[in-house]
Amino acid sequence: MTAPQGVRVDHAVSSGTFSLDGQTFEVDNNIWVVGDDRECVVIDAPHSVEDILAVVGDRAVRAILLTHAHDDHCRVAPALREAVNGGSGAPILLHPDDRPLWELTHVHDGEGHLWDVDLADGFEIGVGGTTLRAIHTPGHAPGAVCFHAPELGCVFTGDTLFQGGPGATGRSYSDEDQIKDSIRTRLFTLPDDTVVHTGHGDDTTIGAEKANL
Structure with missing residues (x-):
């Protein structure tokens, strides 16, 4: 499958904290931006609006796609929403099963608004002539989602799959058996040479991680 001309994946790292269950840790988060010279989508919104911008x-930012709602992945999403597109904003997309985690970081406004669009398994969004498809992969979080870009030969896994194996499941709203099932049944069906762009740390491939589960 050939990628459309001009579309690319851009990357940066932003540093801050992750807090859950009464503990706080220093973390480095990957920022992923997919698009061409005219438009893009942002995958996750960690610590700094300036780093993302x-x-x-x-x-033009078509959407802010959240892999899950741990605070180090969604903390600046509302501020980023207001900062892009000359202040006209961009929608935040999140799987509704992650509402309990979202509400640990963000309260809804007076009209009950949370994020803007509910993600569902199979949801597709086009940008720069290519398409990203949402794959619901619960386990690290109940609403964890990966974004597969088949024409780019990659998948953005958030904290579901890392170089070396599955994401952590030792905290609230996580489940070890569920994350392993999600990886085996949803991610390991992708081609072995699919590049895995993770929420933290280095890239890997689907084929390499089959030996680590």
Whole structure:
């Protein structure tokens, strides 16, 4: 499958904290931006709006796609929503099963608004002539979602799959058996040479991780 001309994946790292269950840790998060010179989508919104905007540049942001709602992945999503597109904003997309985690970081406004669009398994969004498809992969979080870009030969896994194996499941709203089932039944059906762009740390491939589960 050939990628459309001009579409690319841009990357940066942003540093901050992750807090859950009364503990706080220093973490480095990957920022992923997919698109062409005109438009893009942002995958996750961790610690700094400025760090994300440095990757976006002057492009139109079609959407802010959240892999899950741990605070180090969604903390600045509302502020980013207001900062892009000349202040006209962009929708935040999140799987509704992650509402309990979202509400640990963000309260809804007076009209009950949370994020803007509910993600569902199979949801597709086009950007820069290519398409990203949402794959619901619960386990690290109940609403964890990966975004597969088949024309780019990659998948954005958030904290579901890392170089070396599954994401952590030792905290609230997580389930070890569920994350392993999600990886085996949803991610390991992708081609072995699919590049895995993770929420933290280095890239890997689907084929490499089959030996680590």
